[in-house]
Amino acid sequence: MRALALLLTLPLAVAAGPFVPRDDAEIVQRLPYRVDAAERQRRAALARDPAQLPLAAATARAALQRARVHGDPRELGVAQAALAPWWQLADAPAEAVLLRARVLQARHEFDAAQADLRRLLARGDLTPQDRAQALLDAAALHQLRGELPEARARCEPLQPLAALPAAACLAELDSLSGKATSAARTLAGLSPGRTVPPWLALMRAELAERLGDEAAAPGLYRTALAGADAVYTRAALADWLLARRRAAAALALVEDSPDAEADALLLRRVIALRQLGRDAAMPTALLRERLAAVERREPGRHAREQARFALDVAADPREALRLARLNWTLQREPADALLLLRAALAAGRDGDATRRELAATLRDKGWQDARLATLDRSFAP
Numbered sequence: 001m002r003a004l005a006l007l008l009t010l011p012l013a014v015a016a017g018p019f020v021p022r023d024d025a026e027i028v029q030r031l032p033y034r035v036d037a038a039e040r041q042r043r044a045a046l047a048r049d050p051a052q053l054p055l056a057a058a059t060a061r062a063a064l065q066r067a068r069v070h071g072d073p074r075e076l077g078v079a080q081a082a083l084a085p086w087w088q089l090a091d092a093p094a095e096a097v098l099l100r101a102r103v104l105q106a107r108h109e110f111d112a113a114q115a116d117l118r119r120l121l122a123r124g125d126l127t128p129q130d131r132a133q134a135l136l137d138a139a140a141l142h143q144l145r146g147e148l149p150e151a152r153a154r155c156e157p158l159q160p161l162a163a164l165p166a167a168a169c170l171a172e173l174d175s176l177s178g179k180a181t182s183a184a185r186t187l188a189g190l191s192p193g194r195t196v197p198p199w200l201a202l203m204r205a206e207l208a209e210r211l212g213d214e215a216a217a218p219g220l221y222r223t224a225l226a227g228a229d230a231v232y233t234r235a236a237l238a239d240w241l242l243a244r245r246r247a248a249a250a251l252a253l254v255e256d257s258p259d260a261e262a263d264a265l266l267l268r269r270v271i272a273l274r275q276l277g278r279d280a281a282m283p284t285a286l287l288r289e290r291l292a293a294v295e296r297r298e299p300g301r302h303a304r305e306q307a308r309f310a311l312d313v314a315a316d317p318r319e320a321l322r323l324a325r326l327n328w329t330l331q332r333e334p335a336d337a338l339l340l341l342r343a344a345l346a347a348g349r350d351g352d353a354t355r356r357e358l359a360a361t362l363r364d365k366g367w368q369d370a371r372l373a374t375l376d377r378s379f380a381p
Contacts (some may be wrong), residue, residue, distance in 0.1 A: 146332025178366025200228025
C-alpha cells in the first residue's frame with residue numbers, strides 16, 4: 001500500500017548540539033533539485049490571484065510530487081501555502097480536500113487526514129474520479145495504521161471505479177491477513193508481461209522480502225527505482241542490503257542518488273559507514289541536528305526513524321524500544337513490526353513483554369514475515 005500513498009520523510013528527537021561546519025568552504029547540504037521556470041511562473045501567477053483553484057491545485061500537486069520524489073519536507077509547506085484559501089474550510093472543493101488530506105498524511109497528522117476523507121466520502125456530489133481517489137487514499141491510511149477491516153471496506157467499493165488499484169489494494173490486504181503467497185501471485189498477475197509498473201514492482205518487492213524470496217526482492221526493488229517514490233524505494237533497497245551486511249553496496253546505492261542528502265538516505269549512509277567501520281562522525285552530526293530540528297517543529301510524529309537512529313546509530317536499545325513502542329501506536333506496517341521486534345530483542349529482558357505482545361498481535365492477524373521469524377522463532381507461521 002505504501003506504493004499507493006504519499007511517502008514521508010523522517011525526523012527524530014535526540015538531545016544534540018548544533019552541527020558546526022569546520023570552515024566556510026564546507027558544504028552543509030546540497031539541494032537535490034531546482035524548481036524550473038514553469039513552476040516559478042505558476043507560483044507568481046498564484047501569488048497574484050491565490051483563489052484560482054486549478055492553479056493552486058497544480059502548485060500543491062507539484063509540491064507533493066517533489067516531496068515524494070526527493071524526500072524534501074519543505075515542499076509540504078509549499079503545498080499548504082498554495083491551498084491556504086481552502087485550508088480551514090470543511091466544505092472545500094473535493095480537489096482541495098484531497099490535496100489537503102495528503103499534506104496532513106505526509107505530516108503524520110493521520111486523524112485529521114482521515115477525518116477529511118471521511119467527510120469527503122459522505123458527500124453525494126463527488127465525481128467518480130474524486131470518489132475513487134478518496135477511497136484509495138482512505139484505504140492507504142487505514143492500512144498504514146493496521147486497521148485492515150476498515151481498509152478493506154474502502155478498497156472493495158473501489159473495484160468498479162478503478163479496477164487495477166482496487167485489485168492491488170485488496171491483494172496487499174490479503175498479504176497481511178494470512179494469504180501472503182496467494183497475494184504475491186495476484187500481484188504478479190496484474191502485470192503479466194515483462195514490463196512492471198514501478199509502483200507495482202515496489203509492492204511486489206516488499207511482499208517478496210516478507211516472504212523471504214531472496215531472488216525476487218532485489219530485482220523488483222531496482223525496477224521500482226524508476227518510479228515516483230525514488231527516495232523511499234532507494235531507502236528500502238538499502239535496508240535490504242544492510243540487513244545482509246552488504247554495507248558497501250548500500251553505501252554506493254545511497255551516494256549514487258541525486259537525493260543523497262535526503263534524511264532517509266543520509267540515515268542509511270550513516271548506518272552503512274558504521275557497518276564498514278568507517279568514520280561517520282560528520283554525517284551523524286549533520287543528521288542529528290537536521291532531524292532534531294524537524295522534531296522540534298513536529299514533536300512525536302516521526303518515532304519510526306527516531307527509533308531506527310537510537311537502535312542502529314546511537315546504540316541505545318532502551319530508548320529505541322521506547323520510541324519503537326510509540327511508533328507502533330501510530331503506524332502498524334510490516335516495517336514497524338520489524339523495528340519493534342529488533343528493539344525489543346536488543347533491550348533484552350526489558351523487551352520480553354513487548355516481544356510476546358507483538359507475537360500475539362501478529363498471530364491473530366495472520367501476518368507472515370520471514371524477517372521476524374529469522375529473528376525470533378515464535379514469529380514463524
